[in-house]
Structures are given as C-alpha cells and as structure tokens.
Amino acid sequence: MDSEDDMHDAHDVESLDDDFYSGDTPMGSEDGDAEYDFVDNESEDSEDVTSHRQQQSYTILSVSDIRQRQEEDIHRVSTVLSISRVAACVLLRHYKWSVSRVHDEWFADEENVRKVVGLLEKPVEMPNARELPCGICFESYSSNEMTAAACGHPFCSACWRGYVGTAISDGPGCLMLRCPDPSCGVAVGEDMIRMLASDEDKQKYSRYLLRSYIEDNRKTKWCPAPGCEFAVEFVMGSSSYDVTCNCSYSFCWNCTEEAHRPVDCATVAKWILKNCAESENMNWILANSKPCPKCKRPIEKNQGCMHITCTPPCKFEFCWLCLGAWSEHGERTGGFYACNRYEAAKQEGAYDESERRREMAKNSLERYTHYYERWATNQSSRQKALADLHSMQNEKLEKLSDRQSQPESQLKFIIEAWLQIVECRRVLKWTYAYGYYLLENEYAKRQFFEYLQGEAEAGLERLHQCAEKELQVYLEAEAPTKDFNYFRTKLAGLTSVTRNYFENLVRALETGLRDVGPSGNQANANKNTSPKSLLGGKGGKSGKAKVIGTSSRSGDEAWTMATIGLASTAPTRTRGRQTCARCANSTGRFGLCCLLLCD
Amino acid sequence: MLDTSRVQKELAEGNRDTETSGVSIALHDGADLTHLSGTITGPVGTPYEGGVFVIDIRLPSGYPFEPPKMQFVTRVWHPNISSQNGAICLDILKDQWSPALTLKTALLSLQALLSAPAPDDPQDAVVAQQYLRDYQKFVGTARHWTETFAKSASVGMDEKVKKLVEMGFPEDAVRAVLEATKGDENMALEKLCSG
Numbered sequence: 001m002d003s004e005d006d007m008h009d010a011h012d013v014e015s016l017d018d019d020f021y022s023g024d025t026p027m028g029s030e031d032g033d034a035e036y037d038f039v040d041n042e043s044e045d046s047e048d049v050t051s052h053r054q055q056q057s058y059t060i061l062s063v064s065d066i067r068q069r070q071e072e073d074i075h076r077v078s079t080v081l082s083i084s085r086v087a088a089c090v091l092l093r094h095y096k097w098s099v100s101r102v103h104d105e106w107f108a109d110e111e112n113v114r115k116v117v118g119l120l121e122k123p124v125e126m127p128n129a130r131e132l133p134c135g136i137c138f139e140s141y142s143s144n145e146m147t148a149a150a151c152g153h154p155f156c157s158a159c160w161r162g163y164v165g166t167a168i169s170d171g172p173g174c175l176m177l178r179c180p181d182p183s184c185g186v187a188v189g190e191d192m193i194r195m196l197a198s199d200e201d202k203q204k205y206s207r208y209l210l211r212s213y214i215e216d217n218r219k220t221k222w223c224p225a226p227g228c229e230f231a232v233e234f235v236m237g238s239s240s241y242d243v244t245c246n247c248s249y250s251f252c253w254n255c256t257e258e259a260h261r262p263v264d265c266a267t268v269a270k271w272i273l274k275n276c277a278e279s280e281n282m283n284w285i286l287a288n289s290k291p292c293p294k295c296k297r298p299i300e301k302n303q304g305c306m307h308i309t310c311t312p313p314c315k316f317e318f319c320w321l322c323l324g325a326w327s328e329h330g331e332r333t334g335g336f337y338a339c340n341r342y343e344a345a346k347q348e349g350a351y352d353e354s355e356r357r358r359e360m361a362k363n364s365l366e367r368y369t370h371y372y373e374r375w376a377t378n379q380s381s382r383q384k385a386l387a388d389l390h391s392m393q394n395e396k397l398e399k400l401s402d403r404q405s406q407p408e409s410q411l412k413f414i415i416e417a418w419l420q421i422v423e424c425r426r427v428l429k430w431t432y433a434y435g436y437y438l439l440e441n442e443y444a445k446r447q448f449f450e451y452l453q454g455e456a457e458a459g460l461e462r463l464h465q466c467a468e469k470e471l472q473v474y475l476e477a478e479a480p481t482k483d484f485n486y487f488r489t490k491l492a493g494l495t496s497v498t499r500n501y502f503e504n505l506v507r508a509l510e511t512g513l514r515d516v517g518p519s520g521n522q523a524n525a526n527k528n529t530s531p532k533s534l535l536g537g538k539g540g541k542s543g544k545a546k547v548i549g550t551s552s553r554s555g556d557e558a559w560t561m562a563t564i565g566l567a568s569t570a571p572t573r574t575r576g577r578q579t580c581a582r583c584a585n586s587t588g589r590f591g592l593c594c595l596l597l598c599d
Numbered sequence: 600m601l602d603t604s605r606v607q608k609e610l611a612e613g614n615r616d617t618e619t620s621g622v623s624i625a626l627h628d629g630a631d632l633t634h635l636s637g638t639i640t641g642p643v644g645t646p647y648e649g650g651v652f653v654i655d656i657r658l659p660s661g662y663p664f665e666p667p668k669m670q671f672v673t674r675v676w677h678p679n680i681s682s683q684n685g686a687i688c689l690d691i692l693k694d695q696w697s698p699a700l701t702l703k704t705a706l707l708s709l710q711a712l713l714s715a716p717a718p719d720d721p722q723d724a725v726v727a728q729q730y731l732r733d734y735q736k737f738v739g740t741a742r743h744w745t746e747t748f749a750k751s752a753s754v755g756m757d758e759k760v761k762k763l764v765e766m767g768f769p770e771d772a773v774r775a776v777l778e779a780t781k782g783d784e785n786m787a788l789e790k791l792c793s794g
Contacts, residue, residue, distance in 0.1 A: 137605050139604070162664045166661055166665060181699050
C-alpha cells in the first residue's frame with residue numbers, strides 16, 4: 001500500500017525534472033517496483049528505523065544491483081544506437097551514465113559525439129607490412145605481434161601492457177584511455193583492457209567502472225558508513241533527504257552527514273565544524289581560564305602575579321581576582337598583590353556588576369556547552385538504544401517470549417518502541433544544534449521551539465524509561481505476569497504519543513516555526529529571520545510555499561514540492577492511514593489521534 | 600623498469616639534426632641513463648634568441664609510460680617557467696604525456712613554449728602579470744636574462760668547461776669547442792679527442 005503511494009509521488013516529481021528522467025522513465029519504474037518490494041521487506045524485518053513516518057524516496061543498491069543496472073544501461077544504449085557494447089560503455093562513461101543524455105547528444109550530432117568521445121565509424125586496419133615499428137619502444141616487430149585500437153596505430157604488446165598498466169595504476173582516469181599516439185584521440189575500451197591488462201589490473205579497472213557508475217551519476221551516492229558497499233539511488237525532489245542504508249546507517253543524501261532531519265544541512269555543517277573546533281577544548285577552557293573582561297577571549301593564568309595584560313591587540317590590563325581594570329588597583333585595594341576589593345565586594349554582596357560582566361563573557365561559551373552537552377548526550381543515548389535494540393532483537397525477545405508465554409509476533413510492540421526511541425534520540429539530538437542557532441531575539445519562536453522540544457523530550461524520557469526499566473521486571477519474572485497486557489498497552493501508547501510529539505516537533509522546525517506570531521503566516525514569513533530562513537529560498541512561489549521553501553539550502557524545492565503534493569494529492573497520500581479529525585494530520589500506522597497537542 | 604634501449608635510441612635520434620632543430624640531449628654524467636641534460640636554443644624573433652638553455656632531465660622508472668621530469672637549469676624569464684627554480688608548467692610533461700612522445704619532442708615543445716607563452720596558465724605569477732600588464736618591460740627583462748644567463752658564459756656552460764678542463768684539455772680549446780657544439784658536452788668531447 002505504502003509503496004504504491006510512493007511510486008505515485010516519485011512519478012509526480014520525476015516529471016518535473018525532464019532533463020534527467022525523460023529517457024529513463026519507463027525503465028526506471030520497472031526497476032523501482034522491483035526494488036521497492038525488496039526494500040520494503042527489509043524494513044519489515046525492522047532494520048529500517050525511519051520506516052514509521054518516512055516515504056521512501058530512494059533505493060538501496062548492492063554491488064550486484066549496480067552491475068546489473070550498469071549492464072542494462074550499456075545494453076540499452078548499444079541496442080538503440082546499434083554500436084558495440086564497448087563503444088556504448090565508453091559513451092555512457094563520457095556522458096556520466098545518463099542514457100537519455102547519450103541518446104540526445106548522439107541523435108543531435110553523431111559525428112561530433114564520435115569525435116569527442118573517440119569512436120570511429122569504421123575501424124582502420126594496421127598498415128599492411130611484414131614488419132612494423134612500435135611507436136613507443138621504436139623496435140620493429142612482425143605485424144602479428146602488434147596490436148592497435150580502432151585507429152590502427154600499431155604498438156607492440158609489451159608497450160601496450162606498459163601503457164595500460166600505468167594508466168590503471170594512475171587511477172580512474174584509465175576509464176577514458178586513448179590511443180598512445182598523441183595526435184590520435186581514439187578510445188581504448190574495455191575490450192583492449194581485457195586483452196592486455198594483468199588480472200589484478202583488470203579487477204581494478206572493473207572496480208573503477210563500477211565506482212564511476214555511482215560516483216559520476218547525480219542520482220546515486222555510496223553509503224558513507226565505513227566498509228559499507230551499498231549505494232543509494234535517490235529520487236530527486238523527494239520531501240526528505242534522510243536515507244537509511246541496508247547496513248542500518250542513516251545519512252542525509254544531500255550532505256552525506258549522518259541523518260539530521262529536521263535540521264537543514266547548512267546548520268549541521270556549521271555545528272559539526274564548531275564541534276571539531278571547540279568540543280575537546282571546551283571543558284578545559286571552562287575549568288582553567290577566565291575571559292578577558294574587555295575582549296572576552298579566554299585567558300589561562302599559568303604563573304606569576306595577579307596583574308594580567310591581555311595579548312595584543314586588546315592589551316587590557318586587569319586584576320585576575322576581581323577582573324577590574326588594573327589602573328584602579330594599588331594602595332587603595334590593599335596593595336597590588338592582595339586585591340581585597342574582591343573579598344570586600346563579595347562580602348558586601350555588592351559584586352553583582354562585575355560578576356555579571358564575567359557571567360556575560362562566560363555566557364557564549366556556556367550557551368554552546370549547554371547545547372553541545374545535550375546534543376552529545378542524545379548521541380550517546382541513541383548509540384546505547386541502538387545496542388539495546390539489537391540485544392532485544394537477538395536474545396531478549398526470545399527470553400521474554402519464553403517467560404511470558406507470548407509468541408514473538410505478539411511482542412513486536414517492544415521492537416517498535418525501541419525503533420521509536422532510536423529515531424527520537426536522533427531527532428532530539430539535532431534539535432539542539434537547531435536551538436543553538438535560533439536567534440536570541442526571536443523570542444516567540446524560541447519559546448514555541450523550547451515548548452515543543454520540552455514536550456517531545458519528556459515524552460521520550462517516559463518511553464525510554466518504560467522500555468528500559470519496566471520491561472526488566474517481566475524479563476526476570478519466573479512465571480507469566482498478569483499485568484503484562486497492561487505493560488503492553490502502556491508501552492505501545494507511549495510509543496505512539498512520543499511519535500506524535502516528535503512529528504509535531506519535526507513539522508514545526510521544517511516549516512521554520514511559522515505558526516508563531518500574531519500577524520499570521522504571510523507577514524510572519526517575511527519577517528522570518530530564523531537561521532533556516534536566512535539561507536534563503538527561491539522566490540516566486542505563493543506565500544505559504546515560500547515559507548516552507550526557505551527551510552533548506554538546496555532542498556528548498558524539495559520541501560515546496562512535498563507540500564504542494566500534500567495539498568493536491570492528499571487523498572492518495574493518506575490512503576491507508578488515519579487522519580485526526582481535529583488537526584487533519586495523518587497519524588501514521590496506528591491511526592492514533594495526535595492527543596494532547598491538538599487541544 | 601626503465602626501458603634503456605629506448606633511451607639509447609632517443610639519445611642517438613635526439614642529436615641527429617641538432618644544427619637545424621636547435622635541440623640536443625646528452626647524458627648528464629656519462630653513466631646514469633636516468634639523468635640527462637638537454638639544451639634548446641632560443642627561438643629566433645623572441646627575447647630568448649641567441650640563448651642556449653640547459654634543461655635537467657630525470658627519467659622516472661616508468662618512463663616512457665610516465666613523463667620525464669624536466670626543469671630549466673638556465674635561468675629564464677617566462678610566464679610558464681619559474682624564475683626561481685626553473686620548474687616548467689607544460690601539459691605534455693604532466694597529464695597530456697604520451698609514451699609515443701620522446702625527449703626530443705618534449706624539448707621541441709619547450710622551444711615552442713618559449714615562442715608562445717601561455718600567461719593565463721602561469722607557473723610564475725610575477726612574470727605572467729608583467730607579461731599581461733607591461734609587455735615591453737617583460738620583453739626587456741626576458742632579453743636581459745637571456746643575455747645574462749643563457750649566453751656562453753652561463754652557469755651551465757661553466758660547469759661543462761670545468762668538467763672538460765678537469766679531463767686535461769686546455770680551457771681555451773674547451774670553450775671554443777663548446778661554443779661550436781652549442782654546449783653539447785659529448786660532441787665537444789668527441790671533437791677535442793679527434794682534434
């Protein structure tokens with residue numbers, strides 16, 4: 001059911017991108033269907049942590065899938081253009097594996113394409129002589145010891161082997177190998193490689209060919225997880241960039257960082273950069289330094305007296321103890337080396353002013369630390385949850401089924417809960433990066449955001465607690481427990497409530513928190529200065545679409561299309577799902593109402 | 600491994616028409632086939648006219664499938680050649696190299712590069728900027744450098760003279776012969792031995 005809906009969407013979007021899909025559509029849909037079932041089955045097996053609410057807009061490809069597709073493309077071009085398989089491969093490689101592009105270019109100007117790519121219409125025979133000089137080693141050989149590409153420029157086998165071997169060890173450039181004669185551009189294709197290269201080099205070549213099919217193609221990317229051999233084909237214009245590979249790693253197709261929906265790629269990039277630069281140093285800085293009262297740079301006092309002079313260009317001279325200007329120090333303060341202003345002021349409680357100054361200086365660091373700590377904690381909490389999920393799947397479920405005399409099929413709600421926890425930890429983690437970049441002066445937005453985040457977080461904590469601690473009782477029980485059914489209802493309920501909280505949070509962030517503000521959507525859209533909207537969208541859309549369109553750097557069109565799609569094809573998209581009567585939000589597989597948040 | 604028979608053929612072929620091509624190749628120190636020394640004459644009608652430019656050539660073990668490493672020993676003022684260390688920016692010495700090219704064709708390409716600088720793809724930004732902004736001044740500097748470094752009293756020449764003098768030939772004769780052979784040590788040696 002779901003998958004059928006997805007295919008509708010995929011085609012809607014595809015047709016918008018003519019350049020890219022025009023040639024592929026008939027074939028693409030066939031592939032799509034087949035792949036779809038495959039992926040869907042996989043997610044039934046529960047690896048796919050995002051399957052709950054995500055429309056799948058991508059296909060995971062294994063190495064054999066890739067080879068098969070590549071072979072099909074080559075075959076198609078070779079059939080349509082009536083050229084050899086090798087020539088078709090050279091052509092596709094040149095035009096970045098776009099079948100439609102090859103067709104377009106070829107039928108527009110075949111002669112020019114042949115020239116550019118180095119394919120001759122008719123092969124040229126080698127010069128007809130008993131002995132021929134090799135153009136590389138300058139020795140003469142009898143003509144049956146010589147080899148030539150389609151151009152007929154003869155070189156001896158040893159030199160060919162050297163030429164091909166050097167090219168292959170130089171890297172993927174060997175896929176575009178030409179005849180060694182500098183005046184000749186004729187392509188040296190896979191047939192020559194098979195004939196001339198060593199076995200090891202042949203393997204390298206075919207690996208490059210495979211990689212090229214993924215790396216040169218705009219629609220496909222390798223999964224960035226270390227050691228993972230799967231690739232992902234993405235349907236351009238899909239509503240979400242989040243992709244979950246069969247290796248269970250989730251990543252953003254756009255920036256290939258770990259999945260970070262609902263936060264946009266630019267914010268994530270900024271955040272990651274900031275973390276690299278600061279996280280390790282943060283604790284140390286906080287523990288060992290004070291910020292210069294004037295320029296706010298952190299200063300470490302590693303020796304010497306209390307008279308601190310900040311480094312140029314600041315050069316501010318101050319007292320380490322009270323952080324006041326040194327010029328105010330001297331006899332009056334009990335001598336240069338015993339600043340009793342600090343003590344006295346502290347005793348009087350009249351130290352608020354400079355204490356506050358120090359507070360402010362520390363603030364920016366503290367603010368970052370606040371968000372970073374929560375980001376990192378959710379990160380590790382997610383890792384733990386993922387491990388718990390696996391141990392649940394692999395051992396505990398069986399044990400539980402034993403102890404409580406329940407068939408494993410009846411215990412799926414526990415896996416559902418853990419999947420939800422893993423996914424929510426991920427979302428929550430990224431909302432802290434979002435929060436860090438949400439401007440202080442966006443007061444209403446900040447409040448709304450923090451409210452949603454707080455609700456979601458509280459829900460998640462309840463769910464996590466229930467799945468982690470309360471379950472333990474039933475795992476350890478000697479005999480089936482009566483109130484296990486109560487536990488089932490509770491955990492399943494918490495799962496769906498938490499899901500709804502997070503769906504609301506995600507939706508709010510993806511639309512740039514536009515529900516806030518007394519002046520309505522349109523006016524708010526224009527004033528919208530959240531970090532997301534600063535990244536800008538393409539104008540020329542209606543007010544509503546524009547707000548949504550601003551939510552991601554290069555994904556703006558995707559979001560917009562998703563929303564338009566939602567409005568116009570709502571009946572199709574919500575088929576098989578339940579809709580909450582009050583908020584009109586679709587509520588996922590379980591058809592539960594969105595509960596509190598709609599009130 | 601280096602294809603020694605090809606290098607030997609190239610040495611013979613490279614010096615066949617030195618008079619007309621203005622290009623010659625010699626072993627740098629007599630035994631090592633991987634370290635050669637090339638010379639080109641400055642093309643007529645350019646600021647390099649009348650100069651003899653020595654180029655250090657090193658052959659990697661993958662030669663001729665990998666390009667030879669060439670570098671000007673004689674200092675030269677040219678947008679595509681470093682005025683500091685003589686490094687050359689020329690496509691056929693990098694990604695456009697083909698094993699069907701030879702040391703001689705590469706040297707001829709360098710000669711052509713002297714005639715037709717490509718300031719948009721510079722090796723030496725200072726020279727390139729001067730070439731584009733004040734062409735007359737560029738020509739003046741290039742000519743001055745040719746006079747100073749690429750005429751017979753050049754550093755490369757002095758080295759050769761010293762080497763031949765060490766072999767026991769009188770310095771006057773060495774200089775005269777080297778002048779006549781346009782700095783080709785091997786030919787000079789032959790002439791000195793036969794004369």
